[in-house]
Amino acid sequence: MSRYAVDGYFFTQQVSGIQRYAIELLAELDKLLDPGELELVVPPDTHTPDYANITVVPYENAVLAGRGTSWEQQDFPRYLAKSGRRWLCLCNVIPLWSSGSEGIAVLHDVCYKARPDFFTDLRGRMSAAWHCTQYNAIAAKAKRIVTVSEFSKSEIMRYYHVAPDRITVIYNAWQHMERVFPDPMVFGEHTKWPRLKPGEYYFSMSNLMKNKNFPWVLRAAQRKPEAVFAIAGGGSLTEEAEALGLDHLPNVVYLGYVTDGEAKTLMKHCKAFVFPTLYEGFGIPPLEAIACGAPRVMVSDTPCMREIYGEHADYIDLKTNDGNVDDFTPGRDAAAVLQRYSWAESARRMLTLLREDTL
Structure with a gap:
């Protein structure tokens, strides 16, 4: 051996x-x-x-x-x-x-x-x-x-x-998320994000890597001004939004880096977890979101996402959908996907x- x-x-x-x-x-x-x-x-x-x-x-x-x-x-x-x-x-x-x-x-x-x-x-x-x-x-x-x-x-x-x-x-x-304690202060009296209400925001985790497709989330927020979009990630996301001419959107809340406990709470109580990736080897954040209790996960319709999430995710066709969170192929029973991993x-x-x- x-x-x-x-x-x-x-x-x-x-x-x-x-x-x-x-x-x-x-x-x-x-x-x-x-x-x-x-x-x-x-x-x-x-x-x-x-x-x-x-x-x-x-x-x-x-x-x-x-x-x-x-x-x-x-x-x-x-x-x-x-x-x-x-x-x-x-x-x-x-x-x-x-x-x-x-x-x-x-x-x-x-x-x-x-x-x-x-x-x-x-x-x-x-x-x-x-x-x-x-x-x-x-x-x-x-x-x-x-x-x-x-x-x-x-x-x-x-x-x-x-x-x-x-x-x-x-x-x-995804089992590592079971060890994470949800942060009770996300929606508490002294929350950092008073605009976020349970069940009333779309949640996304992003960075400046082009495969993460951060601009798509901004375009989605632009198309749906009545909805709140919470985006976790580095502070330079705001600079990128400015470069794209999309820094004026009042319904976007930039969260900066979030702790695991904050992420778990945000995933559980979001309206949907949005992951419009252009390229992944696996794509673990939606799986983590499902494990945390997210009611829906919306992922790009790519071969990798289809392999990993099967019929258990809502699919965004990025060839025809340029920022519409209401235009997707619905999935079934998202939690069932956890049994595979x-x-x-x-x-x-x-x-x-x-x-x-x-x-």
Whole structure:
């Protein structure tokens, strides 16, 4: 049986969907592993959970110590060479210069390759160049590639000609939201957002990545001035709205970054959770919204969203719908979709890969 070491740099990063996947998989894997079977290698002074069976290894090479990309590309592969372990990389990045073609990589999506039109400024082009370098390396070096949907698997095969038997689909899940306590102050006397009333607002979580399609939500607010649209995300969303000429909409409430507890309350009490994405490998926010009790989720009508949410979401046809939340294909029984996804089952599938004799 092969022994693996996890690139744990993601524990130093802000948690988004990619980091969430890594954190939750390891938490469930820890319940299944033998003691010492898997190591988690992290930069010194990195805070990690207390595991029962995963061994946490703070590591820094005294000569070539670094942080960020340099740690992942210098320190981590040096530890691999020293320990003789193979790499398990959960967040789209592998050590480019590790010896041999050995390891398992999770490649969540290939958006930077599939949609270069999303990354047209200098920063975007530089980011795309780095990620596409990683995609190429993963396709060439990984013994096994894990991805998060059949759609993403088909994209990896399409753009990088990887044989289908090298790619395993291991889905995201939602059970982490059960540990989140809803914030009772969202609608309390001293709320930060007095305009929000339970059941009377559309809720969206966005950022400036073009695939999130933030302008669509603004156009929806423009078309439906009698409804309130609450948008969570970074403060620069207001600057983007200004650049689009849509900063004047009085029915849009910018929430800024919200805590998990605030998000859970906002999801539960919204009129609908709106997710008009243009491209995703999985798309976890609507699943989280359903888990929190959102009465409806409205998602874009794309192959990935159809795969993940089936008949249990309301679908927006972005080819014909430019901001109309009343024009959609209705879904049925949104909560039923939760039965399809489990971190525990995803961890069991990952454990099977870790223990394969052929690797």
